[in-house]
Amino acid sequence: MKLLFISVFLLSISSVQAASIYAGKSKAAVVCSQCHGVRTTSAEAPFPPLAGRDKEYLKMALRQYRDKTRLSEIMNNIAGSLTDKDINNIANYYSRQK
């Protein structure tokens, strides 16, 4: 019962936050795409591409980087400024790119 309650609660959050692809696109353009590209990364880049990746995975990874439960000098800094809403938008945007 508790679990159900939590998941309903989560669902309502995500629909309230109705992750905007446009907001995600503009955030990704200024925060992520410099290194990770939009559809692909540079042939020379050491960074993983984000396009088409699983949305939930992207959200989890970004939260971990932000909260410093996953350590990376550069990602902890860059994700540090993102709100939950930003993270949802970005994950939603990148997961839809092909």
Next chain:
Amino acid sequence: MKKIIKVNQTLMAGVASLFLLAGTVQAKSDMHQLYEDNCASCHGSDHGGYIAPAINSETLKGRSPTALRSLIMTGSFETLMPPFYGRLKDADIRAMVKYLQSTPKQNNPPWTIKDMKKSLKIYVKDESTLPSKPIYQIDSMDDLIGVAARGKYGRGNGSKAIFINSKTHKIVGEIDTGTAAHIIDFDPANSRWAYVKTDTAEIYKVDLFSMKAVRSIKTGYNGPALGVSRDGKYLMAGSFVPHNAVILNSDLEPLKLIELEGVDPDGKMVSSDSGMIIGTPFADIFAIALENAGQVWVVDLKDGFPITKIKNVGRHLHDAFLTHKGRKLMVASYDDSIVIAIDLKTRKIIKKLKAGCVPHVGGGAAVKVNGRTLGFGTNFGTCNNNTVVSVWDLDKMEVVKQIPVSGGTESPAAHANAPYVAVDIITKDRRARTIQLIDKKSLKVVKTLDVGGHAYFPEYSADGKFLYVSAGYAGDEVVVFDSFSLKKVASIQMESPAGIFSRGRVKYMTRGLSPDEME
């Protein structure tokens, strides 16, 4: 007397720095190599700046090393500066900051005819083995559009010249260029050949039928300037580093090296970057702009390659375009915000015309409207937010209008069959995503297109039906619009696309003039 003192000072400084360097030669030369391999293609081999700012002890004085280190790690948004995190070791990034902040702008490193000859590489020994017609479907070779794909890091596997069939919007060939491709020039006499020049001054001769590079040569350290003669027999290439230009034959064999120096309009003898180099359908000549000396030189393509020097053209010349069957040359001068009309027959200045703030005409554009030949000039700068595109009557050589646009502009595109002159807004905010379209008749901006990415270097297909625009930086695509409806019709993926060059240009000389008869 003054000159002697100056030489002595330079000598002393040189001797002093030799002593200072002696202790750390090894480390310094390692750092120099690291700089050459990662930074020099944009910031200049002499640390003096090129398409990116100068980075040396003078320009970086007082800058926080921590801030510089993060800038190198993350790159700089809305510019071509890529993130070096993960590509360079942190220790190297820190050492680079130290090295840059302690290294003055270097003297011109030598690059002689001997060095050039040694750098000549031949990829196809027997050119008779090349196919006699294109190995891909294309109605006319004029339909080819070449895009300089810089590659995110200005070098490596992303750096290519990419050729597209502008009727189908499909890629028909890719030439790896090692470092960022900058200029693509087509042989006007033989549709088989194109020449690609990189930011590190290599020239690739490309067989467009098989889409293969047949040979290459390194003509300097940095500099995009390249021209092809009207008969396709000669090339001329100019460098920012070092300050020289070279005439080559179509086998890329260097024939004559020309040192670029002269007295500038303020009476000072200066050594000069090479500005634009242009061949013209008007005569067997090249014209070259000496950026800092403010002179335009006309080189005759005959024995000894004699040079006519046109002096006092302007302060800091850069690029130019041709009009009147290639007899008149319109040269942009950055520092005094003028465009100078030169008659290539008399080799004299016709008139100096007012432009906007820091004129950068790109390839220029000229269109015939109601019997008048109108030239369009873009302007880089944003003085007092007074951003305009300049329009001149090229018959009477007078200013017609300074059309207000939303920001600084870099390159205009026009076509005889297309209704609009397209200009790229480059001001570094959201406006950089847009191009603006000027109606040829009303001379007003009638539409703003959001291209996404950093939109620049618009170019029409040879038939005028499509408008190609690079969406660079993080955009990584070339976007194609219908010239009339302005609807997006295609997107072509590539890494950091910049300059776009239609082979149609050899027919109309300057974009916007008739493709059917030379105007």
